[in-house]
Amino acid sequence: MTATLPLSAAQTSIWFGQQLDPANPVYNTADYVLVEGPVEPERMERAVRAAVAEAESLHARFALEGDEPRQRHEPRDWPFPVLDLSAEPDPPAAAEAWMRADVRTPVDLAEGPLFAQALLKLADDRWIWHQRVHHIAVDGYAFSLLARRVADLYTDGGGTAFGPFAKVLATEASYVDSGKPAVDGGFWRDYLADLPEPPGLVDRLAGIGDHTVRATAQVPAEALRALATQENVGWPDVVTAAVAGYLHRATGADEVVLGLPVMGRLGTPLLRVPSIVMNIVPLRIPVSSGDTLPALAREVAAQVKRTRPHQRYRHEQIRRDLSLVGGNRKLFGPVVNVMPFDNDLRFDGHRGRMRNLAAGPVEDLAVGVRDFSDGSGLSVELDGNPALYDERTLVRHRDRLLRLLDEGVRVSDRPIGRIPLADRVVPRREPLPPAPDVVDLIRRRAAERPDAIAVEQGDARLTYAELVAEADRLAGRLRERGAGPDVLVSLQSRRRPETIAALLGVLFAGAAYVPLDPDAPEERTRAVLEAANPPIRITDVISGRTQPVAGQARPGNLAYVVHTSGSTGRPNGVLVTREALAGFVRAAGERYGITAEDRVLQFAALHFDASVEEVFVTLCAGAALVLRSDEMTASIGGFLRACDESRVTFLDLPTAFWHEVAHAVDGGEELPRSVRAVVIGGEAALATRVAQWRATGVSLINTYGPTEATVVATAADLCA
Structure with missing residues (x-):
C-alpha cells in the first residue's frame, strides 16, 4: 500500500x-x-x-x-x-x-x-x-x-x-521554514486593519448551492489592449478596474474590496505540476465617480504590485487572523479571476478551442475572463451563487458591466460616474428552432439510459426502457381503437407508475389525453365527458400484444385537454397543442435546470395542469419522477421524511402547502439535504414565509400562469 x-x-x-x-x-x-x-x-x-x-x-x-x-x-x-x-x-x-x-x-x-x-x-x-x-x-x-x-x-x-x-508539499514546507509567513501575515494585518464591510451587489450572505448561475459574453480586446499599453498597465488591470467601477456605481461605496485569485506558482518549481495551488487575496481599491477607467486601472496595478510579495499567504489564514471565520463579515466582495493562459491548442494541426463549463463554488459573484490567442477576443463569464442571483439578474449585471468597460475604454477621459449604464439595446434574437416533441425527447432519453429509473413509487419502479415499452404497447391498442391526431382519450386513474405509462401511450399514439378526477362527484365527471366527448376511454382498451406504431401527430395537433370550472361553474376545456407543450417543456427545463441527475416529486393530481410541468419536464430531461402517495401528505413532518428517503431534489408545490412546509422547517423540522429547488404557484406567497425560507439556502421559484397559457407564463426566484 x-x-x-x-x-x-x-x-x-x-x-x-x-x-x-x-x-x-x-x-x-x-x-x-x-x-x-x-x-x-x-x-x-x-x-x-x-x-x-x-x-x-x-x-x-x-x-x-x-x-x-x-x-x-x-x-x-x-x-x-x-x-x-x-x-x-x-x-x-x-x-x-x-x-x-x-x-x-x-x-x-x-x-x-x-x-x-x-x-x-x-x-x-x-x-x-x-x-x-x-x-x-x-x-x-x-x-x-x-x-x-x-x-x-x-x-x-x-x-x-x-x-x-x-513538489507542492515541499514548496509549502520551504515557505513555512523561511519565516516569510510571519512577515506576510503582518503585512495583511496592516493592509486590512481598517477594512470596511466589502460592498457587494447583494447585501446578504448565503450558503453555497450545488451549482452556479452563469452569464457569458465574448468581447473584442484590441482597444482594451491598446489602452493598457498606453497606460503602462496590464489588460487584466483594466478589466479589474471596470469591475471595481461597476461595483462603485451599483453600491455607492468609495472603496471596494475584490477577491483576486493568484497562481502561487511563479518563482517556484510548480509550473509543471498539475494540482491546486491557487490562492485568493483581497484587493482594496479606492474609487470615486470622478475617476476615469485608466485612472482606476493604474490604481489597481499599484495595489496588485503592493500585495504581490505577500500573495502566498493563504486567504484562509487571513480570515483567521482577522477573526472572520464563522462570522457575518466577508473578507472580500466579488472575485475577479483573469486567466491569461494560452487556450489555443493544436491536435495534429487541427485547432482545439478550450472552454470552461464549471469553475467550482462561488460564495457571491465571480467574474472570470479568459484570453483567446486565436483573435476571438476575451470570454467573460459571470458566475453567481444561485441563492443570491437568478439568470435574468446576472445577465443584467453582465450587460451593464460590459457597457462600463466598453465606454470606459472607448472614451477614456470620461469619468465612470458619467457613463450611462442603462441596459443595452439588445439585437433582435433569432427565433429559436422548434422545440422537439416530448415523445421524441422521451424516446431519446430511453435510448441514452434505458436502465435509468423513469418512474418510482415506493418499491414500484419503471426504467426508461420499461416505460417506453409499456407506452408503445398501449399506443398500439389505442390505434386499433381509432386513436390518432386530435382524437381525445379520457384517462381516469390514480397516481401510479402504470398511469404515467398510459398517459404517454396516448401521446405515443398521436392522440390527446383528457385527465379526469377519480374523486370528483359523478356530476362533474359527466359534465367534463359531455364537454369533451372523447371517443375513447383508457379503461375500455383491452390489453394485448401489438406492434408498436409511432404517432403521426403534427405540432399543431392536440396534446391534452384540461378542464377548469370557469366563472359559470361548468367545465371549460383548455386545448393545448403538442407544439405548445414542447415549447413549455424546453423553457421550463432550462429555467429550472432539470438534469438527468434530478429526482422530481410528482405532487399534483393529473387533472391539474401543474402535473404537466412535473411529468414532462422530468421525463424529457431523463430524470426520475417520484410519485407521491396519499400517505405522504398526512403530516408535514412525514412529507419531509418521505422526500428525504426518496432523495427528492426538486419539489413543485401549491403555495398553500409550501407555506406549511416553510413554517415547519422554521420550527425545527429538517428539510431534506437533497432538495435543491422548490417551485410554488397558485396564490401569493406570504412575505414572512419567504423570509423564513431564505435561511435554508434552497432556491424558491414563484410561478404564475393561466391554464390557457400552457401551465406557467412567468417565474421569479424569491431568494435571489
Whole structure:
C-alpha cells in the first residue's frame, strides 16, 4: 500500500468544505476542448490516459488518520466513454446537456475517482474532449497544463512530463521554514486593519448551492489592449478596474474590496505540476465617480504590485487572523479571476478551442475572463451563487458591466460616474428552432439510459426502457381503437407508475389525453365527458400484444385537454397543442435546470395542469419522477421524511402547502439535504414565509400562469 501524505493548504480548505455536504457536486470543475477537425478516438484515449497517469493529484484518495485528513495516490482503472452525438438534431446542445449532467455527478473523496474524461463526436470534423475534475485536485492553471499536455501527446507523443505532487508539499514546507509567513501575515494585518464591510451587489450572505448561475459574453480586446499599453498597465488591470467601477456605481461605496485569485506558482518549481495551488487575496481599491477607467486601472496595478510579495499567504489564514471565520463579515466582495493562459491548442494541426463549463463554488459573484490567442477576443463569464442571483439578474449585471468597460475604454477621459449604464439595446434574437416533441425527447432519453429509473413509487419502479415499452404497447391498442391526431382519450386513474405509462401511450399514439378526477362527484365527471366527448376511454382498451406504431401527430395537433370550472361553474376545456407543450417543456427545463441527475416529486393530481410541468419536464430531461402517495401528505413532518428517503431534489408545490412546509422547517423540522429547488404557484406567497425560507439556502421559484397559457407564463426566484 502506498504511503499517505498530508494535504496541501489549498486541499485542506476544500476537503473541509466538502465534508459539510459530502454529496454536493459544487466542487466539480470542468473544461472542454472543441477540436475543429477529425479525431482518432483510440489515439486521443492514449494521449488522455498518458497525461492523466502523469498527474498524481488526480489519483488521490482522502481519509482521516486520527483527526488529520491524509491522502494516498492510488491509480485505478477508469472509463473513457466515446459518444457519437452526430445523429442528434442539435449535436452541440446534446453534448452540452451531457456534460452539464456529468458535472452534477457527486464525487466520493475517499474512493474516487476525482475526475471523468470523455470524447463526444459532433461530426466527422468536430469533436469535444471533456474533462471534469474535483477542485481538490486542480485549479484553472492545472486544467490548462492538462489540456496542453494531451495536445502534445496526441500530436507527436513528445513534450515534458509533469512534475511529482511532492513538489507542492515541499514548496509549502520551504515557505513555512523561511519565516516569510510571519512577515506576510503582518503585512495583511496592516493592509486590512481598517477594512470596511466589502460592498457587494447583494447585501446578504448565503450558503453555497450545488451549482452556479452563469452569464457569458465574448468581447473584442484590441482597444482594451491598446489602452493598457498606453497606460503602462496590464489588460487584466483594466478589466479589474471596470469591475471595481461597476461595483462603485451599483453600491455607492468609495472603496471596494475584490477577491483576486493568484497562481502561487511563479518563482517556484510548480509550473509543471498539475494540482491546486491557487490562492485568493483581497484587493482594496479606492474609487470615486470622478475617476476615469485608466485612472482606476493604474490604481489597481499599484495595489496588485503592493500585495504581490505577500500573495502566498493563504486567504484562509487571513480570515483567521482577522477573526472572520464563522462570522457575518466577508473578507472580500466579488472575485475577479483573469486567466491569461494560452487556450489555443493544436491536435495534429487541427485547432482545439478550450472552454470552461464549471469553475467550482462561488460564495457571491465571480467574474472570470479568459484570453483567446486565436483573435476571438476575451470570454467573460459571470458566475453567481444561485441563492443570491437568478439568470435574468446576472445577465443584467453582465450587460451593464460590459457597457462600463466598453465606454470606459472607448472614451477614456470620461469619468465612470458619467457613463450611462442603462441596459443595452439588445439585437433582435433569432427565433429559436422548434422545440422537439416530448415523445421524441422521451424516446431519446430511453435510448441514452434505458436502465435509468423513469418512474418510482415506493418499491414500484419503471426504467426508461420499461416505460417506453409499456407506452408503445398501449399506443398500439389505442390505434386499433381509432386513436390518432386530435382524437381525445379520457384517462381516469390514480397516481401510479402504470398511469404515467398510459398517459404517454396516448401521446405515443398521436392522440390527446383528457385527465379526469377519480374523486370528483359523478356530476362533474359527466359534465367534463359531455364537454369533451372523447371517443375513447383508457379503461375500455383491452390489453394485448401489438406492434408498436409511432404517432403521426403534427405540432399543431392536440396534446391534452384540461378542464377548469370557469366563472359559470361548468367545465371549460383548455386545448393545448403538442407544439405548445414542447415549447413549455424546453423553457421550463432550462429555467429550472432539470438534469438527468434530478429526482422530481410528482405532487399534483393529473387533472391539474401543474402535473404537466412535473411529468414532462422530468421525463424529457431523463430524470426520475417520484410519485407521491396519499400517505405522504398526512403530516408535514412525514412529507419531509418521505422526500428525504426518496432523495427528492426538486419539489413543485401549491403555495398553500409550501407555506406549511416553510413554517415547519422554521420550527425545527429538517428539510431534506437533497432538495435543491422548490417551485410554488397558485396564490401569493406570504412575505414572512419567504423570509423564513431564505435561511435554508434552497432556491424558491414563484410561478404564475393561466391554464390557457400552457401551465406557467412567468417565474421569479424569491431568494435571489
